[in-house]
Amino acid sequence: MCGIAGYASSKPTSLATSIVLSILIELQHRGQESAGLATVSLDGYIEVRSGRGTVIEALLNGLTVDMSHRDVFGAIAHTRYSTSGGYMDSVPQPIVIGNGDYRFALAVNGTIANYKMLAKTFGIEGNYNDAQVLANVLYRLALEHNRDVIEALKSFSETAVGGYSVVILTSEPRLVIARDPYGFRPLAYSYNDEEIAVASETAALDVVGYNNWAEVGAGEIISFDGKSLERTHSITATFSPCAFEYVYISRLDSVFNNVNIYTARVQMGYELSKMMPVEADIVVPVPDSGRGAAIGYSRGSGIPLEEGLVINRYLGRGFILPPGLRDVVAKLKYGFIKTAIQGKKVILVDDSIVRGTTMAAIASRLRKYGAKEVHIRISSPPFRYPCFMGIDVASRSELLAWRKMDLVDIASYLNADTVAYNTVENIVKSIGINTLCLACFTGTYPFKGLGVEDLEEMFSR
Ligand code: SF4
Structure with missing residues (x-):
């Protein structure tokens, strides 16, 4: 990446x-x-x-x-x-x-x-x-x-x-x-x-x-x-463009394989709202990565979109920072608009949870600043398998969805009332390419005859 x-x-x-x-x-x-x-x-x-x-x-x-x-x-x-x-x-x-x-x-x-x-x-x-x-x-x-x-x-x-x-x-x-x-x-x-x-x-x-x-x-x-x-x-x-480029990596104003990233992300949020509805007062994006999906979730659910978090743009993207700096950045990266979230049932929308560091810090602080409920909605499926094609998640043990497979456990770890993820089917539908690489969600890699264990061994030896 x-x-x-x-x-x-x-x-x-x-x-x-x-x-x-x-x-x-x-x-x-x-x-x-x-x-x-x-x-x-x-x-x-x-x-x-x-x-x-x-x-x-x-x-x-x-x-x-x-x-x-x-x-x-x-x-x-x-x-x-x-x-x-x-x-x-x-x-x-x-x-x-x-x-x-x-x-x-x-x-x-x-x-x-x-x-x-x-x-x-x-x-x-x-x-x-x-x-x-x-x-x-x-x-x-x-x-x-x-x-x-x-x-x-x-x-x-x-x-x-x-x-x-x-x-x-x-x-x-x-x-x-x-x-x-x-x-x-x-x-x-x-x-x-x-x-x-x-x-x-x-x-x-x-x-x-x-x-x-x-x-x-x-x-x-x-x-x-x-x-x-x-x-x-x-x-x-087999044509296998990275689904995660659409979910997170690429800019909202880019086009990848003739598919507009913004349109795909909004659609992912829309599909998620229909599949995983929840009663709430506001939809809040995690800036900037969750914004497209939050717009889609708000459109699909009819729940108003509110800015509740302010990002410190000078700290960089948490996911792509080196490991030693991730925890520090998770704490410093966001400010909170208290008047927007106080006393509200909040649907917090982001594109993905990889290690969970950032999301846990955000949910805890939303509660601290007066949110009545925090419901996390993730526009991608659970990130369960490592990528060997350009994303730095070398081991399954780092992935939150791998460590805590159960949604109730994940919600409790993140200090949220509920957590819901999108499905692989909704991602494919939102992007419109049937042969996408979805390996970090499914564990099925596009290389013939190679599974996750083979690739892990290949990568480490
Ligand atoms: S496993 Fe596939 S979809 Fe996931 S990040 Fe890597 S290339 Fe992208």
Whole structure:
């Protein structure tokens, strides 16, 4: 669950750095641990900068000022949320690999579940994370294919287990973008014969002014060398876009696989209100992630929507923060509008409960500030299984719904009167794609013959 961005032009330009940074700022919600940027000049010189923190902390506070004056072919950038390797061990991207006259920089959004096995197969030694193994394997495959990273991506798709959207900037120079064959993670681009701009989400392109965008198809590989756009495909697989992108990850103003995120989220809340009604005075969203579903719940139930919580936007998204900081953030993140909640029966709507840390803190404080009843409604099904395709929940023991399977137990743990979740059927109905990945809710993964135990073992060895 990182954000990736790219830009390349048919004419050398000093604008590449600022365009890519602008796109990356619009993807900040996808990760705040580190940010990095790489440029390539027409003669193949790759320069990379990175730092810890948000895009502004890591890159805009001076680090990239000198880069922004140089004419280059293109740039790629990455904002990081660690999915393997841990927070403090996290390696900023883009990763630059190669030497001599063939190099490339790579940034990835996703997780390669079998990266340890791939490292062994390709003889890659060292304590590398999945992104580093991906870069190393692709580089070796590119060398085997006459320095053709497109052929390398095709070969990689035959052996990789996981989800990945990538941007690659080669020393040729060339900008290559690709989505894995299952299409787990989003990737979009805008092309106009002279330039190409790339982003994890369509909203980032829209905001920066690239409104004429298209989504990269599942398994599609697109390459721009400054003269023309080349398209090809890796192996085919069952189209399995991540349902959690619709539930939580993507911005409300993004489109993923032609489905508007806002519309899908409102519909999830609407379906939930019909299936799990409760008598109450107000519907209160957990900002910002529960807002779309709360609007839908209010519409479906006829119960008025009220703002009851105020989010501190400077603390970041609780779910994507590193483990050591989650408890602190859960307490500091929300203020409460006492006049709105005092004496009221409150329906609190959020998109998901992963570990339960944040929700328990909110429900307790709603009561402290005078709520008569607190009913929690979650627009997704219980999150019971880990994801190996780009979300940092490596173990089932971390998941609240796994630890406390019974709804009464979960309500008691969260200090709520009742708790209800949406169903898988309602999620599919709200999004309108029948082959979604729903593995974190169902335990059925799109990879043939691989169950949760196989993937857990694969990921840890
Ligand atoms: S397991 Fe869940 S979070 Fe992971 S790709 Fe599938 S739907 Fe998305």
